[in-house]
Amino acid sequence: MKMKWLSALALVGLLLAGFGAPNATSNPAAVAAKDIPVGVVLPLTGREAKPGQFQKEGIELAIKQINEKGGIFVRELNQKLQLREVFYDDGSDQAKSAGLAERAMSSDDVVAVLGGYSTALGEAESVMPDRYQTPWITTGAAATSIFNRGYQWIFGTLSPVDLLGYTTAEFLGTLVDTGKLRKGLKVALALENTDHGVDYGNGIKKWIQERGGYFTVVFSESFDLGSPDFSGLLQKVKNAHADIFLADAHLQDYITMHRQYVQAGLHHTMISYGARGPETDARKALGDATDYIFAGIWWSKNLPYPQVKKFVDDYKGFTGREPDSWYAATAYEAVRGLAAAIEKGGALKKATIRDEMRKLDLRESLLPGQVLRFGKGGQVDTPFVIVQNKPGGRVDLVYPKDAANGEAVVPPAAQK
Numbered sequence: 001m002k003m004k005w006l007s008a009l010a011l012v013g014l015l016l017a018g019f020g021a022p023n024a025t026s027n028p029a030a031v032a033a034k035d036i037p038v039g040v041v042l043p044l045t046g047r048e049a050k051p052g053q054f055q056k057e058g059i060e061l062a063i064k065q066i067n068e069k070g071g072i073f074v075r076e077l078n079q080k081l082q083l084r085e086v087f088y089d090d091g092s093d094q095a096k097s098a099g100l101a102e103r104a105m106s107s108d109d110v111v112a113v114l115g116g117y118s119t120a121l122g123e124a125e126s127v128m129p130d131r132y133q134t135p136w137i138t139t140g141a142a143a144t145s146i147f148n149r150g151y152q153w154i155f156g157t158l159s160p161v162d163l164l165g166y167t168t169a170e171f172l173g174t175l176v177d178t179g180k181l182r183k184g185l186k187v188a189l190a191l192e193n194t195d196h197g198v199d200y201g202n203g204i205k206k207w208i209q210e211r212g213g214y215f216t217v218v219f220s221e222s223f224d225l226g227s228p229d230f231s232g233l234l235q236k237v238k239n240a241h242a243d244i245f246l247a248d249a250h251l252q253d254y255i256t257m258h259r260q261y262v263q264a265g266l267h268h269t270m271i272s273y274g275a276r277g278p279e280t281d282a283r284k285a286l287g288d289a290t291d292y293i294f295a296g297i298w299w300s301k302n303l304p305y306p307q308v309k310k311f312v313d314d315y316k317g318f319t320g321r322e323p324d325s326w327y328a329a330t331a332y333e334a335v336r337g338l339a340a341a342i343e344k345g346g347a348l349k350k351a352t353i354r355d356e357m358r359k360l361d362l363r364e365s366l367l368p369g370q371v372l373r374f375g376k377g378g379q380v381d382t383p384f385v386i387v388q389n390k391p392g393g394r395v396d397l398v399y400p401k402d403a404a405n406g407e408a409v410v411p412p413a414a415q416k
Contacts, residue, residue: 033348035084036072038063038338039104041115041125042139046092047226047252050281051327052117055139058328059114060085061318062335072339075346083339086110094124101125105132111348112137114334117327118250119143119196120225122156129153135354137338139331142298143195147377155357155378157298157330157337157367161196161248164275164296165203167384168246171296171399171408172270173207173214180410181269183213188242188268189220190233190257192249197222200248200274218242225250230257234264248274255285262289269410270294278387278395280324292411294388294398299326299367302397302405303385307364329366337362337372368403 040059043052063083066072071080086108090097097116104110105128112135116122122141129136130153138146142158175181189204191197201220208215219240223233234257237245245268249257254273270292276282277295301312301323311332315323323329341356342348362372368383375381386399388408396406 033074033077033081035082036074036342036348037084037086037108037110038335039101039108039110039113039115040085040087041090041097041100041104041113042087042117043092043097043121044089046090048092048118048121048250050279050324051140051251052089052092054324054327055115055117055331056087057315057319058323058331059139059335061315061328062332062339064318065314066335066339072342074342074348076348083335090115090121092118092121094120097121098124098128101128101136102132105129105134110134111342111350111353112338114139114331114338116141119146119161119194122146123195126151126154133354134350135338135341135357137334137357139334140327142199142379144199144379145195147379151378153354155334155337155374157334157372157380159298159380159382159384161199162203162206163381164384165200165205165248166207167203167386167399168200168272168274168296169204169207169211169215171294171386172244173211174399175270175408175410176214180408185215185243185269186218186241187215187244187246188237188240189217190230190237190245190247190249191220191222192253193222193224197248204246215244223253225253227253228256230260231264234261234266238264238266242268244268244270246272246274249276251276251279251281254279255282258282258286258289258293262286272296275326278325278389283389283393288391290389291391292389292409294386294408295325296384296386297326298382298384299329300385300387300397302387302395302403303366303368304403304405305364305366305370307370308366311366333362333366333372336365337374 042056067082071082073080088100104113114137116125116138117140119141122138126146130151136154138156142161144160191201254276272294277293283290345352345356365372388398398408
């Protein structure tokens with residue numbers, strides 16, 4: 001009898017374990033969630049430290065504003081929860097970046113990871129989301145190679161780099177159409193030796209091929225990231241006798257290359273360093289040598305949207321300065337998109353968040369076009385804007401025309 005009684009107790013225990021436990025453990029967050037942990041992996045040291053800092057500030061401003069309003073309402077818990085940042089500095093190192101993204105997803109049990117500034121760091125991190133089935137939003141990587149591999153858990157708030165190249169050539173084409181440039185000008189390309197550089201060059205060449213007679217590419221060569229000496233490359237550019245010089249470079253390479261460009265006595269009618277040009281650090285380092293350089297960027301503080309003005313004011317109040325180029329805005333929007341997906345899905349389950357990210361249609365976005373929507377591969381497809389440095393530290397948005405606050409200038413002193 002005693003054995004039967006013990007067996008009966010054991011059976012009751014098994015039944016309780018079998019029927020009661022799954023509801024308690026299938027989604028631990030639904031039972032004991034105190035906040036919503038979000039991983040952030042960005043460079044605060046190394047060659048990408050400055051853009052990484054700006055992106056971190058954008059993320060933290062968005063988190064602060066959401067939390068000050070009470071947090072995010074999670075329907076299955078019937079309560080609002082605060083966002084909590086779990087931050088790691090990847091030191092601008094690819095292997096470390098991938099490892100830290102993995103750590104956040106596997107050990108910190110975050111609901112999503114934000115980060116991956118630059119193509120190199122973004123590519124390193126992008127292999128982890130599908131492995132750990134955790135949503136990942138890159139705030140600063142845009143190479144198409146990241147988004148065309150069939151990954152199911154990745155998203156990005158930057159439009160493709162080939163569109164950057166295409167828009168750059170399109171902008172130059174409008175200068176031909178308005179008589180500021182003549183047809184048939186020769187173009188020299190200097191492209192960073194990454195998928196980012198490949199995309200940029202392809203976008204430029206695609207537009208030129210579609211619009212026969214506007215421009216001719218007479219030189220195209222790649223360079224290594226972080227090179228201390230571009231003199232050999234620049235000598236080849238000089239020998240090409242091009243009219244327009246278009247380089248695809250990250251911030252530090254832009255500063256180094258343009259300093260050597262000036263020292264070598266090069267002159268071109270129009271000059272661009274891809275998505276870099278208006279940064280404060282570059283203008284401090286190079287002075288008026290950066291005047292009239294133009295850049296295709298993912299966002300501008302001069303966009304004529306009321307939400308952009310508010311963001312600029314809020315960011316200045318948060319950091320003590322205005323946003324430097326586009327970096328903070330795309331990171332800020334990543335947080336807003338994630339928060340909207342969590343609230344819409346009403347749960348902290350990662351698959352639910354992922355599915356809601358795919359359906360996201362966030363209006364009054366800061367980004368050009370004012371809508372944050374992820375495409376089939378997880379990448380946004382918002383338009384680029386063109387800005388141009390002007391004397392006196394001014395930066396004007398010059399393209400597209402309906403958003404411009406200044407005219408594009410072809411400086412007479414740059415003509416050969």
